[in-house]
Amino acid sequence: MKQEIAQERPFSGPAEEALLNLMRTADCLHRAMQRQTRAWGITSTQYNVLRILRGSQPQGLTCSAIGDRMITAEPDITRLLRRLEGLKLIRQQRDHKDKRVIWTQISSTGLALLEEMDPVVRQFPKELLCDFTDEDLGTFIRLLELARKHCQDSLGPVSCTGKRNDESQSCVGGGEQKEPCSSRL
Numbered sequence: 001m002k003q004e005i006a007q008e009r010p011f012s013g014p015a016e017e018a019l020l021n022l023m024r025t026a027d028c029l030h031r032a033m034q035r036q037t038r039a040w041g042i043t044s045t046q047y048n049v050l051r052i053l054r055g056s057q058p059q060g061l062t063c064s065a066i067g068d069r070m071i072t073a074e075p076d077i078t079r080l081l082r083r084l085e086g087l088k089l090i091r092q093q094r095d096h097k098d099k100r101v102i103w104t105q106i107s108s109t110g111l112a113l114l115e116e117m118d119p120v121v122r123q124f125p126k127e128l129l130c131d132f133t134d135e136d137l138g139t140f141i142r143l144l145e146l147a148r149k150h151c152q153d154s155l156g157p158v159s160c161t162g163k164r165n166d167e168s169q170s171c172v173g174g175g176e177q178k179e180p181c182s183s184r185l
Helices: 014-038 044-055 063-069 077-086 108-128 134-148
Strands: 090-094 102-106
Touching: 014 044, 014 108, 044 063, 044 077, 044 090, 044 102, 044 108, 063 077, 063 102, 077 090, 102 108
Parallel strands: none
Antiparallel strands: 090 102
């Protein structure tokens, strides 16, 4: 890692080196995904939204529920949705009871695009992570989930209606309370 980023001083410790490695790897994988989706004229973020909406059929989701489910945070969901609507990949309609709420559904054009992309995109993670065994991947997933555990903005799952299922982030398996890392140092 030090050579890749041309860092001459040592890292402050293994935690800093691990975090920087994780951030650099996430960026590298994100750029690779961008190159994949570019062939279809959409960004990886737009692809993520289309997949989210496909999974919420037929009801669709509100803007905030889409934002909660996204892999990477998007500061301007409204503009992102406007672009997708301009490409005819989604449709939007106001809620019949509360006109302030706008529901977004994937269009038939969006579904057709995903169907075309699916075989390539499904194979892509296998190609990127081909050096990992299934056991390695299981360990990797567990470690990544553990790394996200203390993020301030890690949120519980969201239902199709956009309501958050509040689950305690401080419990670890079976309800056992664990003291925060900072008090263990």
